[in-house]
Amino acid sequence: MLSNPTRGNAKKAQSFQSNLERILSFALLTSALTSTLVVSAIFSYYISQILGASNAHKVEHSIDVFERKLHEVVSDLTSVATDPVIVNGLISPDNNKMMAIFAALRERTDAAQVALFDNSGKPIYRYPSTDATLAPIQLTATEVYRLTSAGNPIMRAQSNILFTMPISYYSTVEGILALEIHPITYVRNHMSAEDHFELQTLSGEMLYSNHNEGDYLLGTETMSHGIASEHHKLQLTQYATQNPYYAIFLQILVGVWFLFSGLAIISIMIARKFSRRLVNPIHRLVEVVSNSNTDEHVRCHPLGADDEFE
Numbered sequence: 486m487l488s489n490p491t492r493g494n495a496k497k498a499q500s501f502q503s504n505l506e507r508i509l510s511f512a513l514l515t516s517a518l519t520s521t522l523v524v525s526a527i528f529s530y531y532i533s534q535i536l537g538a539s540n541a542h543k544v545e546h547s548i549d550v551f552e553r554k555l556h557e558v559v560s561d562l563t564s565v566a567t568d569p570v571i572v573n574g575l576i577s578p579d580n581n582k583m584m585a586i587f588a589a590l591r592e593r594t595d596a597a598q599v600a601l602f603d604n605s606g607k608p609i610y611r612y613p614s615t616d617a618t619l620a621p622i623q624l625t626a627t628e629v630y631r632l633t634s635a636g637n638p639i640m641r642a643q644s645n646i647l648f649t650m651p652i653s654y655y656s657t658v659e660g661i662l663a664l665e666i667h668p669i670t671y672v673r674n675h676m677s678a679e680d681h682f683e684l685q686t687l688s689g690e691m692l693y694s695n696h697n698e699g700d701y702l703l704g705t706e707t708m709s710h711g712i713a714s715e716h717h718k719l720q721l722t723q724y725a726t727q728n729p730y731y732a733i734f735l736q737i738l739v740g741v742w743f744l745f746s747g748l749a750i751i752s753i754m755i756a757r758k759f760s761r762r763l764v765n766p767i768h769r770l771v772e773v774v775s776n777s778n779t780d781e782h783v784r785c786h787p788l789g790a791d792d793e794f795e
Contacts (some may be wrong), residue, residue, distance in 0.1 A: 513752030544704035589613035668693035700724035
């Protein structure tokens with residue numbers, strides 16, 4: 486015979502269910518948070534790898550675009566240097582014809598100016614000749630010597646980029662063709678308008694920069710242009726106007742919040758359902774005992790083989 490439980494036993498059973506529900510909720514929420522953080526960490530790692538590769542590819546593409554334009558300049562200069570009008574112009578210049586050729590060359594290459602020199606470095610013709618804002622191209626004695634003796638084109642990068650091409654007549658250098666490029670024109674015309682750039686030589690001569698202090702560094706590459714000496718090789722640094730990781734981080738943060746919120750709701754529902762299923766048999770037993778005979782005793786019968794205790 487069992488003592489009849491009091492109402493305090495029902496409260497204890499209810500308290501047991503609440504405690505069990507809290508314990509299960511805490512355990513499931515901890516598991517959900519851990520799973521969310523692990524998934525987020527793995528996802529963030531792969532995103533950072535993809536963004537890093539994308540940034541590197543972006544800088545390499547900018548370098549390729551710039552170098553391709555420089556090679557096109559050399560190709561155009563080579564073609565013009567063999568033009569009979571230019572070769573004959575070293576002796577008897579035809580200003581109208583040379584102006585037409587130089588104007589077309591300037592337009593194709595986005596050049597600031599084009600000039601023709603004899604083999605001593607003395608200027609013969611300059612286009613545009615009436616633009617007072619452009620300082621006339623000046624060749625150094627070393628450049629004249631290298632051009633006339635070796636017969637190889639030279640690229641010089643100081644305040645601007647200067648290409649010089651020897652003009653040969655029967656294997657003898659008789660003149661020099663020079664073309665000057667302003668880096669700002671090339672960056673504006675051929676580079677991404679969304680990004681900022683710094684263009685300088687390996688010796689540290691800054692040719693162009695629209696880089697701001699808050700810009701995010703994407704990468705730096707060196708141009709391996711064949712006709713530039715080591716001193717005058719160009720180095721391009723590319724910046725993003727805002728950190729590309731920031732927008733991705735915000736998206737990941739929002740995704741993590743929704744993922745954890747969903748898992749938290751599911752965890753609480755599971756904890757409540759499981760605790761109720763576990764405690765319900767105890768509640769029913771308490772109710773049966775509470776509603777039994779009022780003689781403060783419960784009559785128990787032997788359990789049969791087919792009886793179950795819930």
